[in-house]
Amino acid sequence: MKKRLQNSPIGIFDSGVGGLTVVKELLKILPNENIVYFGDTARVPYGTKSKDAVIKFSSEIIDFLTKKNVKLILVACNTASALALNTIRRKVGVPVVGVIEPGAVSAVSTTRNKKIGIIGTEATIKSKAYEKTIRKIAGSCKIVNRACPLFVPIAEEGWVDRKVSEIIAGEYLKLIKKAHADTVVLGCTHYPLLKNVIGRVLGKNIKLVDSAAEVARKVKNILQNKKLLNTLKGTGHMQFFVSDAPEKFKRIGKIFLGKKILSVSKVNIT
Amino acid sequence: MKKRLQNSPIGIFDSGVGGLTVVKELLKILPNENIVYFGDTARVPYGTKSKDAVIKFSSEIIDFLTKKNVKLILVACNTASALALNTIRRKVGVPVVGVIEPGAVSAVSTTRNKKIGIIGTEATIKSKAYEKTIRKIAGSCKIVNRACPLFVPIAEEGWVDRKVSEIIAGEYLKLIKKAHADTVVLGCTHYPLLKNVIGRVLGKNIKLVDSAAEVARKVKNILQNKKLLNTLKGTGHMQFFVSDAPEKFKRIGKIFLGKKILSVSKVNIT
Numbered sequence: 258m259k260k261r262l263q264n265s266p267i268g269i270f271d272s273g274v275g276g277l278t279v280v281k282e283l284l285k286i287l288p289n290e291n292i293v294y295f296g297d298t299a300r301v302p303y304g305t306k307s308k309d310a311v312i313k314f315s316s317e318i319i320d321f322l323t324k325k326n327v328k329l330i331l332v333a334c335n336t337a338s339a340l341a342l343n344t345i346r347r348k349v350g351v352p353v354v355g356v357i358e359p360g361a362v363s364a365v366s367t368t369r370n371k372k373i374g375i376i377g378t379e380a381t382i383k384s385k386a387y388e389k390t391i392r393k394i395a396g397s398c399k400i401v402n403r404a405c406p407l408f409v410p411i412a413e414e415g416w417v418d419r420k421v422s423e424i425i426a427g428e429y430l431k432l433i434k435k436a437h438a439d440t441v442v443l444g445c446t447h448y449p450l451l452k453n454v455i456g457r458v459l460g461k462n463i464k465l466v467d468s469a470a471e472v473a474r475k476v477k478n479i480l481q482n483k484k485l486l487n488t489l490k491g492t493g494h495m496q497f498f499v500s501d502a503p504e505k506f507k508r509i510g511k512i513f514l515g516k517k518i519l520s521v522s523k524v525n526i527t
Numbered sequence: 528m529k530k531r532l533q534n535s536p537i538g539i540f541d542s543g544v545g546g547l548t549v550v551k552e553l554l555k556i557l558p559n560e561n562i563v564y565f566g567d568t569a570r571v572p573y574g575t576k577s578k579d580a581v582i583k584f585s586s587e588i589i590d591f592l593t594k595k596n597v598k599l600i601l602v603a604c605n606t607a608s609a610l611a612l613n614t615i616r617r618k619v620g621v622p623v624v625g626v627i628e629p630g631a632v633s634a635v636s637t638t639r640n641k642k643i644g645i646i647g648t649e650a651t652i653k654s655k656a657y658e659k660t661i662r663k664i665a666g667s668c669k670i671v672n673r674a675c676p677l678f679v680p681i682a683e684e685g686w687v688d689r690k691v692s693e694i695i696a697g698e699y700l701k702l703i704k705k706a707h708a709d710t711v712v713l714g715c716t717h718y719p720l721l722k723n724v725i726g727r728v729l730g731k732n733i734k735l736v737d738s739a740a741e742v743a744r745k746v747k748n749i750l751q752n753k754k755l756l757n758t759l760k761g762t763g764h765m766q767f768f769v770s771d772a773p774e775k776f777k778r779i780g781k782i783f784l785g786k787k788i789l790s791v792s793k794v795n796i797t
Binding site: 298300305306307309310407409410413420421428500501502505527 | 568569575580676677679680681683684690691694771772775797
């Protein structure tokens with residue numbers, strides 16, 4: 258029974274393609290794990306929706322992943338991690354990992370002057386999930402929050418290195434610069450694509466924290482501790498599911514995953 | 528029976544708040560009509576989704592509006608008008624009005640040099656709905672299409688008169704300017720909010736066509752011809768329904784409708 262669970266897939270979900278930046282990191286340190294990924298492309302984005310909606314969407318996805326007999330659930334979406342993690346944990350019997358806590362841990366271990374900037378979607382910023390978690394770990398930190406609603410559409414438009422994106426970033430990051438934060442958390446899985454632009458605006462002395470690598474390490478630790486690491490040799494099997502437009506997911510997903518996506522299936526989960 | 532139908536509401540839907548620009552025009556010429564409006568804020572935007580998804584979403588909304596005993600359905604969303612109008616017409620027994628045909632009629636009657644630019648969401652532009660309709664009416668026209676995926680998020684961010692929005696518009700409208708179009712169709716209900724920015728980029732000799740006023744006239748004509756105009760005196764009653772975040776709809780909707788929205792109800796239609 259244990260053996261069967263060990264070789265079960267890791268279930269990962271996101272509102273769309275963004276979570277593939279986390280899958281990319283996971284593949285580096287857990288190349289032989291099987292993965293089932295779900296992208297909710299029919300209802301993307303989550304970051305502008307209400308808490309109720311994000312909880313409802315996440316619950317429906319969890320029901321789908323549970324049927325795939327996953328051994329761990331990784332909520333790769335910052336908005337769902339910020340708003341729905343407790344609900345998801347109550348629903349399932351397997352470990353659930355979100356991206357907020359690993360991102361907060363990274364930020365705290367990175368900052369020298371204890372001034373941290375957090376950027377994310379409207380819903381993530383409004384939830385104050387990063388701020389609360391950082392305060393729990395580090396106590397007194399100065400934290401500056403800023404929602405950046407245009408970053409997701411800019412990244413999806415592929416304008417990852419344009420002057421106009423730099424102007425928009427300049428507008429959003431004004432207060433974070435002014436507060437002299439030395440560390441900024443990229444609190445949305447789309448934002449690593451805009452690292453160059455954000456980096457140019459903030460200057461080279463400010464460290465950008467992208468939780469993906471830390472999240473992957475956390476998943477590995479949990480699987481190790483629970484003796485749930487895959488025992489099979491060779492490269493794991495990846496399955497991709499979306500609620501809409503599989504071809505588009507394939508095309509854009511390649512940029513996020515850093516490699517070709519062979520097949521994507523459309524499923525109806527509502 | 529006829530009397531009862533006359534005083535039934537007009538059903539209007541959009542993916543979100545954008546359709547309120549059409550309601551605004553409707554109120555000007557049909558102030559005593561009752562209106563039931565549905566904004567699909569849980570699944571907004573439609574413009575980046577597939578045809579299948581837009582048809583499914585539209586069908587679910589039509590089922591909801593039909594239960595409200597509407598006497599006419601106005602599809603105020605360009606994307607749904609472009610992709611789902613035939614499906615909707617097959618589903619219902621009342622007149623169905625979309626925004627594409629009225630927009631195309633306006634464009635053809637506006638252009639002098641028979642060179643027309645069309646801007647809209649990815650899905651609307653891909654459907655070529657405006658182009659096909661214009662060609663049916665006017666035959667040989669030069670038509671330049673351009674999807675402007677960032678216009679909706681910019682309008683929702685409220686950046687309706689900023690330099691950065693002008694730079695983005697400059698990028699999107701480059702080919703339309705180059706083609707010397709004298710008329711540009713604003714093929715998305717969000718775009719009238721960006722009229723100033725778009726106008727500055729295109730220059731004052733280019734006419735912007737916003738289908739809202741033409742759509743309102745068409746609705747009035749149909750109701751007149753079918754003897755379905757409301758017989759009640761005084762101002763009509765408006766009901767607003769959304770699939771998510773009613774408070775946000777109220778707040779942003781005010782900008783689109785040009786007046787305060789008193790009450791919005793959240794309903795689950797899936």
